[in-house]
Amino acid sequence: MKEGLVLRPPVAPCDESAMIRFCQRLVRQRSYTGEEGGVAKLLAAAMTELGFDDVRTDAAGNVIGEIRGGPGPKLLFDGHMDTVEVSDREKWSVDPFAGVIKDGRLYGRGASDMKCALAAMVYGLAPLAKYKDKLKGSVVVSGTVCEETFEGLALGRVVEAVRPDYVVIGEASALSLKRGQRGRAEIAVTTFGKAAHSSNPAVGKNAVYMMMKLAERIVRTAVPRDDFLGEGILELTDIVSVPYPGASVVPHQCRATFDRRLLVGETEESVLAPLRRCVAELAADDGAFRAEVEVVTAEQVCYTGEKMAGKRFFPAWVLPETDCLVAGALRGLRQGGLDPEVTKYSFCTNGSYSAGIAGIPTIGFGPGREDGAHVVDEYMELNQLTGAAAGYQAIAASILKFDE
Structure with a gap:
């Protein structure tokens, strides 16, 4: 004012x-x-x-x-x-x-x-x-x-x-x-490897290395743009390995979270499809590559004790x-x-x-x-x-x- x-x-x-x-x-x-x-x-x-x-x-x-x-x-x-x-x-x-x-x-x-x-x-x-x-x-x-x-x-x-x-x-x-x-979507991407002792990593498959390849491909994915709302941003916000901390263990799982800013008309399926294509491309090159992509589902306990749950997909x-x-x-x-x-x-x-x-x-x-x-x-x-x-x-x- x-x-x-x-x-x-x-x-x-x-x-x-x-x-x-x-x-x-x-x-x-x-x-x-x-x-x-x-x-x-x-x-x-x-x-x-x-x-x-x-x-x-x-x-x-x-x-x-x-x-x-x-x-x-x-x-x-x-x-x-x-x-x-x-x-x-x-x-x-x-x-x-x-x-x-x-x-x-x-x-x-x-x-x-x-x-x-x-x-x-x-x-x-x-x-x-x-x-x-x-x-x-x-x-x-x-x-x-x-x-x-x-x-x-x-x-x-x-x-x-x-x-x-x-x-x-x-x-x-x-x-x-x-x-x-x-809008906003919280997207979880999980890679699945094979655990091993870190002194003998060749017998395992490091899920973090798998995530590094996948994340690099995902961040190059084109996002839509709207003249009024702007760009449908896709940004990596965290990466966590399993187990964590992982002393002397090759991690068998890795989970990354992406923040995706949504434009009018985008659906859960249309937003996830490009990321799933990235997974499919890496799996075609490596038969042992496994990953999942999904919108995060979460639960919130209210001060009254009531529980609310839903997907973090906000149009x-x-x-x-x-x-x-x-x-x-x-x-x-x-x-x-x-x-x-x-x-x-x-x-x-x-x-x-x-x-x-x-x-x-x-x-x-x-x-x-x-x-x-x-x-x-x-x-x-x-x-x-x-x-x-x-x-x-x-x-x-x-x-x-x-x-x-």
């Missing part, structure tokens, strides 16, 4: 001081993935206090609050409650869980990704509760769990329960409007700029005093489910810079926070035709 630019909320301004204090409370409540219970309680209590008509927590621990207007569509605003861990605390200049404010910034783990966005949704949309008779539709806010490990898996449960017509993802966008994103999505959700959001934001750029997210979000799987029109709009997540001294500029609160209200009022 440009310096000095102030958004004008179409209904009523929120209590900005209370919102900032609420952000501090959220940041002070550590909520690593699977540990979101404390934030969930704060979020549910705030929604109830601010007049949301219905506030509930589902079996996975997602918090869902609704302001019910008249007949019309349901507009869901989503933000995740979990954060990545602080693994480098000694590098922070402030306590990552103190919620310190200085020089117009609120510091702490989750400030950017994405507790301040959640606070802006709750406080920015709360004034609509007093004017719901003028809303042609309903507003729903969800605080979802486990996004950092499973983009969209928990949101899927919210979508099934709420049945929204439109979704707004609150990930950081610097108050620009996002109409798409690349890409793009909403046309002419879509009524994009046009309506732009109209509301511009009427409120903001002229956002319309662009795309560079990372994966819960929109992979709402748009990529469920096919629900989805946009992104949130406070803070996209590169401000997961960093040392993570922070949120307070003017971005207040701008987002007014912006969320402006989007809701425009889409739900407030007092038209």
Whole structure:
């Protein structure tokens, strides 16, 4: 948001001081993935206090609050409650869980990704509760769990329960409007050799050497490109041998993980096919070469004890700029005093489910810079926070035709 630019909320301004204090409370409540219970309680209590008509927590621990207007569509605003861990605390200049404010910034783990966005949704949309008779539709806010490990898996449960017509993802966008994103797939490649004593390696077959040949071929594999979303990146992220550590043992297995950024229309089969061709080519040259390629399947235990499992394949999505959700959001934001750029997210979000799987029109709009997540001294500029609160209200009022 440009310096000095102030958004004008179409209904009523929120209590900005209370919102900032609420952000501090959220940041002070550590909520690593699977540990979101404390934030969930704060979020549910705030929604109830601010007049949301219905506030509930589902079996996975997602918090869902609704302001019910008249007949019309349901507009869901989503933000995740979990954060990545602080693994480098000694590098922070402030306590990552103190919620310190200085020089117009609120510091702490989750400030950017994405507790301040959640606070802006709750406080920015709360004034609509007093004017719901003028809303042609309903507003729903969800605080979802486990996004950092499973983009969209928990949101899927919210979508099934709420049945929204439109979704707004609150990930950081610097108050620009996002109409798409690349997806993400986590791909496991495993080579199978033969164990032997490392003093006599000729009687074995080293799975790591096999992986070196395969990985070299895989990284030369061409990936597709999209004019809007960019390149479908394929990047090696780790290699682990079995056994590990392997003192005096020729490893009989090796597993590598590749991060593949997905474009619209790509499927699990289309993504895996080129990698499987690499395996087939090496097997044709060496009859003893064996390897498998698959999308990783994993399980996540929620703070409630509920287990969620699924494949780490999160589709890409793009909403046309002419879509009524994009046009309506732009109209509301511009009427409120903001002229956002319309662009795309560079990372994966819960929109992979709402748009990529469920096919629900989805946009992104949130406070803070996209590169401000997961960093040392993570922070949120307070003017971005207040701008987002007014912006969320402006989007809701425009889409739900407030007092038209």
